[in-house]
Amino acid sequence: MTASTTTPSGDDAPLLAVDGLSVQFQTRRGTAHVLDEVGFTLARGQTLGLVGESGCGKSMTALAMMRLIPQPPGRIAAGSVRLHGRELLALPEAEMRRVRGNRLSMIFQEPMTSLNPVFTIGEQIAESVRLHLGLDRRAALAHAVDMLAAVGIPAPARRAHDYPHHFSGGMRQRAMIAMALACSPDALIADEPTTALDVTVQAQIFDLMAELRERTGTAILLITHDMGAVAEMADRVAVMYAGRIVEEGGVHDILERPLHPYTQGLVACAPGRRRTAPGETLREIPGTVPSLLRRAEACAFAERCEHARPLCRQRPPPGSQPASGRRVRCWLYPETTPADTASPA
Amino acid sequence: MSLFLLLAKRLAYALLLIAAVQAMNFTLIRAAPGDPAEVIAGEMGGADEAVMAQIRATYGLDQPVPLQYARYIVHSLTGDLGTSYLYSRPVVDLILERLGPTVLLVATALLLAMVIGTLLGVAASRRPDSAASGVITVLSLVGYAMPVFWTGILLVLLFGKVLPILPIAGMRDVRIYGDGWVVMLDVLHHLVLPALTLSLVYLAQYSRLARASMLEVLGTDYIRTARAKGLPESSVVYKHALRNALMPVVTVAGLQFGNLISGAVLVETVFSWPGLGTLALDAILGRDYPTVLGVLTCSAALVIVANLLTDLAYRWLDPRLRGRR
Numbered sequence: 001m002t003a004s005t006t007t008p009s010g011d012d013a014p015l016l017a018v019d020g021l022s023v024q025f026q027t028r029r030g031t032a033h034v035l036d037e038v039g040f041t042l043a044r045g046q047t048l049g050l051v052g053e054s055g056c057g058k059s060m061t062a063l064a065m066m067r068l069i070p071q072p073p074g075r076i077a078a079g080s081v082r083l084h085g086r087e088l089l090a091l092p093e094a095e096m097r098r099v100r101g102n103r104l105s106m107i108f109q110e111p112m113t114s115l116n117p118v119f120t121i122g123e124q125i126a127e128s129v130r131l132h133l134g135l136d137r138r139a140a141l142a143h144a145v146d147m148l149a150a151v152g153i154p155a156p157a158r159r160a161h162d163y164p165h166h167f168s169g170g171m172r173q174r175a176m177i178a179m180a181l182a183c184s185p186d187a188l189i190a191d192e193p194t195t196a197l198d199v200t201v202q203a204q205i206f207d208l209m210a211e212l213r214e215r216t217g218t219a220i221l222l223i224t225h226d227m228g229a230v231a232e233m234a235d236r237v238a239v240m241y242a243g244r245i246v247e248e249g250g251v252h253d254i255l256e257r258p259l260h261p262y263t264q265g266l267v268a269c270a271p272g273r274r275r276t277a278p279g280e281t282l283r284e285i286p287g288t289v290p291s292l293l294r295r296a297e298a299c300a301f302a303e304r305c306e307h308a309r310p311l312c313r314q315r316p317p318p319g320s321q322p323a324s325g326r327r328v329r330c331w332l333y334p335e336t337t338p339a340d341t342a343s344p345a
Numbered sequence: 346m347s348l349f350l351l352l353a354k355r356l357a358y359a360l361l362l363i364a365a366v367q368a369m370n371f372t373l374i375r376a377a378p379g380d381p382a383e384v385i386a387g388e389m390g391g392a393d394e395a396v397m398a399q400i401r402a403t404y405g406l407d408q409p410v411p412l413q414y415a416r417y418i419v420h421s422l423t424g425d426l427g428t429s430y431l432y433s434r435p436v437v438d439l440i441l442e443r444l445g446p447t448v449l450l451v452a453t454a455l456l457l458a459m460v461i462g463t464l465l466g467v468a469a470s471r472r473p474d475s476a477a478s479g480v481i482t483v484l485s486l487v488g489y490a491m492p493v494f495w496t497g498i499l500l501v502l503l504f505g506k507v508l509p510i511l512p513i514a515g516m517r518d519v520r521i522y523g524d525g526w527v528v529m530l531d532v533l534h535h536l537v538l539p540a541l542t543l544s545l546v547y548l549a550q551y552s553r554l555a556r557a558s559m560l561e562v563l564g565t566d567y568i569r570t571a572r573a574k575g576l577p578e579s580s581v582v583y584k585h586a587l588r589n590a591l592m593p594v595v596t597v598a599g600l601q602f603g604n605l606i607s608g609a610v611l612v613e614t615v616f617s618w619p620g621l622g623t624l625a626l627d628a629i630l631g632r633d634y635p636t637v638l639g640v641l642t643c644s645a646a647l648v649i650v651a652n653l654l655t656d657l658a659y660r661w662l663d664p665r666l667r668g669r670r
Contacts, residue, residue, distance in 0.1 A: 068572055100575035108573075113566040118588050118664060128574040163664040179574070 014041035015219050016104075016187050021079030023057075023064050023243075026072060032292040034060050036243045037079070042187060045213065047220040049234030049251065051227065051266065055289055057243040058223045059109075062189045065221075066106055067096050083186060102132040105180035109192040111172035115164040121148070122160030125179045132183045147178035151208060170201035174208065181212060187219040194229070206233055227270035231255055239263045242289055242300035249326035259328045261305045299331065307332055351656070359649045366645040367421065367638065371414050374634055381632040382406055385430050388631075404430065417638070426642065427635030431628065436639035439624060444643065446516055447620035449532075451609050451647075453540040458547035459598055465548075466555025466594075467587060473560060481552060488549030493608050497542040497615035504538060511537050514617040539616040543608050547601065551594050558590040565589075592662055599655025603648045 023035035035057050042048050050058050063069050065081050067088065081088040083104055088096065100106075108114045115124060125144035129135055135143060141160065148156035151174040164172060173193060180188055190209065194202035206229060213220055222233055230237055230251065237254040239247045239262065247260040258264045265285040287304035299305070302312040309331065317331045382400045386392035392400070401407040405416065420427065426436040465485075469478040505513045512518065512535045521531045562568065563586055571585040610622030617623070621640050628636035660666045 066573055068569065097575040097577060100573055102575055106573045108566060108570065110566050114570045116567040116571065116585050116589070118662065119585075120664075127576070131575060165665050176570075179570075 015044045016042040017082045019080045022077040024077045030293045040238045042219045045217045047234045049230035049237045050223045052240035056240045101128045102183045105185040106189040107176045107180045151178045189221045191223045247328045260330045262301050370641045379632050384632040426639040429636045431631045431633040436635045443621045443624045454543035457544040462548040462551030463555040465552040469556040470559035485549040485553045488545045494611045543612045558593045562586045562590045602651035
């Protein structure tokens with residue numbers, strides 16, 4: 001890293017800082033504003049839970065940070081993603097490849113299809129080790145075996161020569177984690193890592209991630225719609241709705257005292273957070289997510305919000321900081337000084 | 346399934362299949378009009394009834410058809426496919442003489458079609474909306490739509506008249522003799538046009554297939570994983586995607602091997618290539634039943650071998666077919 005790309009603040013700067021990230025997709029029916037000024041920070045060893053319902057832009061945020069959005073039709077329209085103060089969005093592609101899988105890693109939702117069926121597990125882990133750490137074939141494979149052992153695969157030296165179809169879903173996700181952590185990245189993006197797995201395996205995977213975080217100090221961006229997983233894993237939580245972060249704060253604040261009506265709905269919906277009497281219907285948030293084709297000139301949640309006022313349908317709410325370490329985008333909380341005003345209107 | 350079991354099973358199937366092919370061909374040829382004895386007599390410049398009867402007796406044509414069939418089967422089990430009426434030589438010798446050139450032609454054409462077709466398809470899939478991709482698609486369609494004999498005749502016209510740099514007939518130049526490299530180069534020189542002609546149709550098909558298959562594979566989760574690892578694009582495309590995308594190409598190539606052999610008959614005829622195709626054509630026109638049957642048996646065997654090779658290639662490409670170690 002060169003001095004010119006490092007911010008002068010040095011140690012004070014967060015490990016990973018995403019700011020004003022906007023992504024657009026060109027579609028037949030117009031431009032879809034998939035991400036709209038998404039921002040959050042992640043400190044070393046910390047876990048940030050990124051929550052929201054399907055299609056709100058959680059995975060797109062991850063892909064944009066990795067610069068893996070298919071373009072065209074996608075485009076990162078604005079924003080910044082800084083790792084150790086270094087701007088990733090400005091890097092040449094060849095430099096960015098040295099960051100992917102090395103400093104910033106990612107594991108995906110679908111362990112069943114995320115591994116290449118025609119290469120052995122060991123080869124696939126060793127591949128990034130050879131690429132980023134410059135080890136030779138034999139040393140890289142030995143490192144891959146160590147990683148498989150670290151994620152709890154029994155008989156790793158033998159299983160390294162297995163193909164993905166020899167592994168169960170949980171084992172494949174362990175192998176994916178081994179692959180992602182093989183080069184000791186600074187940060188790991190886990191995009192719904194347990195959605196496709198059954199409940200007991202989910203718990204094992206979360207335990208494994210927590211353990212590895214303790215051991216390596218890797219920061220984790222945990223993308224999920226499982227509030228239980230967030231409660232267990234995350235230090236901080238960012239809530240996304242329709243391509244925007246509507247609330248951010250510490251995990252206890254968010255779960256115990258959610259401010260944004262959408263977060264309140266989300267927390268109330270989570271089964272298991274609150275005892276549900278037999279026969280009682282599970283809570284839901286009425287309505288559906290608005291189309292992303294119109295860049296909202298109002299609060300995107302207004303149509304579904306029980307507190308909506310005329311103002312909510314006229315202008316998008318500015319971000320405000322009702323308490324230290326908390327941010328919320330809602331007209332219900334305008335009383336505190338806005339951290340950053342939206343439009344000069 | 347272990348490799349040994351697979352091979353044993355395939356061999357048993359192959360023998361049964363060849364027996365069935367022989368039975369069917371034998372019946373069909375006998376059902377066709379025409380009397381070989383008359384053709385043989387015609388070759389000799391005419392003959393009376395006594396001579397005709399003698400010819401029939403010599404070749405066993407006076408026996409009942411079921412008996413002829415039984416004899417044919419028994420003989421073919423010992424590696425004797427009879428004697429050609431036309432060339433008065435053992436059919437096995439004729440076939441062995443012609444087998445080499447045909448295998449050379451078909452294998453070269455198949456290899457060209459698969460390698461170039463796949464590379465074109467991959468190139469087209471990299472930028473599916475680009476002009477280059479469009480050009481490849483159009484060329485593929487044209488190549489696919491042209492009948493192989495017509496392509497052959499056009500190439501003969503081009504290289505025989507306009508641009509005489511490539512030989513348009515035969516496999517060897519009578520003025521060139523010797524051994525080793527000289528002969529090999531001469532044969533390769535003669536091979537260019539027939540192999541190109543035969544490969545064009547398949548090249549077109551495989552490039553379209555490879556393009557579609559690559560586009561599908563490039564959208565899969567494991568390709569996203571490969572990119573997330575920080576692999577360079579060439580490694581993503583040629584290592585991670587191509588091997589998966591090859592499977593449909595190999596499948597279709599295996600299935601079409603029979604068509605390739607019938608295409609070879611036409612190409613050999615156009616370019617006077619001394620292979621099984623020209624032998625079969627001459628044998629059919631001359632009512633040379635033993636030779637026709639022999640060639641058909643031989644091409645059935647070729648197709649069976651090709652299918653076996655396809656299966657082996659498949660097992661090599663896709664570890665899921667190999668089973669547990």
